[in-house]
Amino acid sequence: MVLGHAESAVLAFDVGGTDVKAGLVDPSGNVLGMRRVPTPLDPLNPGEAVLDRLAGLADELASEFPDIPAKAAGVIVPGIVDSVGGIGIYSANLGWRNFPFTAEAEKRLGLPVAFDHDVRSAAAVERAFGGSKEFNDVVVMVVGTGIAAAVFSGGVPVTAGGFAGELGHAQVPDPDAGTAATITEPIGATILEAVGSAGAIAKRYSRKSGNTVDGARDVLLRSQKGDAVAARVWADAVDALAFTICQCVNIIGTEAVVIGGGLAEAGEDLLEPLRARVDQILDFQRRPRLIQAQLGQDAGLLGAALNARALLDGAR
Amino acid sequence: MVLGHAESAVLAFDVGGTDVKAGLVDPSGNVLGMRRVPTPLDPLNPGEAVLDRLAGLADELASEFPDIPAKAAGVIVPGIVDSVGGIGIYSANLGWRNFPFTAEAEKRLGLPVAFDHDVRSAAAVERAFGGSKEFNDVVVMVVGTGIAAAVFSGGVPVTAGGFAGELGHAQVPDPDAGTAATITEPIGATILEAVGSAGAIAKRYSRKSGNTVDGARDVLLRSQKGDAVAARVWADAVDALAFTICQCVNIIGTEAVVIGGGLAEAGEDLLEPLRARVDQILDFQRRPRLIQAQLGQDAGLLGAALNARALLDGAR
Structure with a gap:
């Protein structure tokens, strides 16, 4: 699926209650090196634990595709999400309250981060293509x-x-x-x-x-x-x-x-x-x-990639 | 209450299930000659009966205030209202289905008509001032x-x-x-x-x-x-x-x-x-x-007048 005409690759992360899905989305919209790992659950530092895992996945993808450097990352999570303020306000399953996802993710990934809600992001893809x-x-x-x-x-x-x-x-x-x-x-x-x-x-x-x-x-x-x-x-x-x-x-x-x-x-x-x-x-x-719904389990990952592209395009 | 700085007077009609309220709203936003009459109920021609009554009220107001000519009219009604298409889609109490209010009202009143939903129009006033x-x-x-x-x-x-x-x-x-x-x-x-x-x-x-x-x-x-x-x-x-x-x-x-x-x-x-x-x-x-709510029974009439003003201003 082609996600627009941006010239940059982006990282996409879909953080779910059970698994984290990750992939590198190339300039043509292809998802490369897609992987799925268990979501780390740390009751004391739930947000930090997730972001540490994302940083590890980003390193893996950078090693696997050294010629396709990501210029931004899209991170989506469940719960109540303030995408404008970059805050994970609340997640019953994952345990955070008012965690500053955008700022902390940008620190760990060294990239501009588009942070948003998982279902709203997947739904935007479903609305566009479904x-x-x-x-x-x-x-x-x-x-x-x-x-x-x-x-x-x-x-x-x-x-x-x-x-x-x-x-x-x-x-x-x-x-x-x-x-x-x-x-x-x-x-x-x-x-x-x-x-x-x-x-x-x-x-x-x-x-x-x-x-x-x-x-x-x-x-x-x-x-x-x-x-x-x-x-x-x-x-x-x-x-x-x-x-x-x-x-x-x-x-x-x-x-x-x-x-x-x-x-x-x-x-x-x-x-x-x-x-x-x-x-x-x-x-x-x-x-x-x-x-x-026409799009399957990967709609979230595509949504995260679209958010990251929009960030690079100045559209968010 | 001052409803903006338009230089024209407008007619305002709030058609309810029991009563029709009507008034002439002068350039300063004062409601002149306000009156309330029973809503005519004609099961065979419910929309026409209401508009005939509005035309009569318009004539009364024109005679009462010959020096303040209205340049537009705002008409608001209950039920399901397509304000863009100018259609009263459905009113359980008043009986119409898909009646072309804007076109028929403009014919009878000889004025441009802003047609909209009663509660949405009153709520816009409540939102602006309440x-x-x-x-x-x-x-x-x-x-x-x-x-x-x-x-x-x-x-x-x-x-x-x-x-x-x-x-x-x-x-x-x-x-x-x-x-x-x-x-x-x-x-x-x-x-x-x-x-x-x-x-x-x-x-x-x-x-x-x-x-x-x-x-x-x-x-x-x-x-x-x-x-x-x-x-x-x-x-x-x-x-x-x-x-x-x-x-x-x-x-x-x-x-x-x-x-x-x-x-x-x-x-x-x-x-x-x-x-x-x-x-x-x-x-x-x-x-x-x-x-x-802070605004009383007249919020509908003010909303109808605001709609008519917006029409003259090219804002709707």
Whole structure:
């Protein structure tokens, strides 16, 4: 994939909850020397530990491709990210709070660094090359172990200082709530991630059935073979995802929802019941187009490279 | 209130579900000859009936102020509004579908017409002059008989072709649902307007208590005097409003919510429990500032006048 016409190579780092992906993106947009290593977890110095690992990866790539010097680096991370201030505000999984990523990364890498949010960066690539490019009001959801999202309004990313797109933490009705709310009890609600993520599907099925299960895909297969508990858990996930999608439609008039991540691999087994449920919930509102993400696991790395290119071009 | 330095007077029309407000706004921004008449309801020609009434009001104002000729008119209406195309796409209360307001209004009034959404136009005035001007990510909610809203992201209105801001129709948990969802039943959900509006508070209290009640304010007074049913209904409304506010926070990182309309007249009796409930629902997210709207019933009329001024200035 060609990422523009910049003449410089850039380093790209996609820091995830489990793995760090790294590569050198050459002037033509080819990803060279791509590698994946476990994300270092240091509870005391979580940000520093990650950046030390990135510096090591940068050295490896410099040795492997001595004739293609990188002129900038793109670093993307999960959680709440202030890309303007260069701060990793919060990551529940990786543990940092208000860590100055841009400044510390520039120190270690000796390069200008474009620091940004993982899903917003991947979503920008998905928007540019995937099935949602004709729409201006788009939500890109990555549904895997957790749920993250990037929101676009009028073709522009909605960031709100890094606090937008927390769809995984948006409230949904709790399918396990026994009774409705009373004055003295909180509403029977939970968060989307606890019902609609691939992780939640596997966990809820195991808890309800007592059977160990190999991920959300296994729950879907069991449901298709007539397992009523599996069918219930899958339907609960669809209900929860539809609930949140309809919130987006009502609040910001979302026209298209792109669904990526592990759960999207279910394809129409997910999208078809999801469309039906969304249609049932909505009234006079426009029905949003539900689209499977076209770009795979590398969209983040490409997004990080695009951010670094934009930095060199003076566009960020 | 001075609305800028344009040298021309404009007509302003705020078409509501019950009343039409009209006035001539002079070059200094003073509203002259303000009047309020019932909104004509013609099920067969709802758009035409309204515009005929506006033309009559324009004639009255022209006779009353012969020396202050209007150079443009601002018309605002509720429902789903495509202000760019000049179309009233849908109004549940007033009955039109895809009515070409701008073209038809210009024909009847003989003036250039700025056509827009009532709450978005009032919210722009509230944003410019009220308590939310320091914030970029703002939701302005008008909570009265129904609930309408205007959404701002990064300081810019989110319109989505007129489909954004339908907060009154966003789903909330149904406080009257007896049981949780199962595969065969829909989720125990209703819409915000059916629980959190001033209209719903009066209606739900009457239904549950068998007592006739004089609006939401009466329910609040009864609750303060120890009426448990009134307290329950008020708390349900607070819960529902908090639920939707938290959806905005999670989806678009809303920093401030301005609450206007009849229910906002309850002031801290509404805002204080609402802040507490929002705080309880949210986790790591920023707490949004909850602010009472400062501008009263005339914000719509001023917004319509601002739209007409902007049209004359070439700014729309």
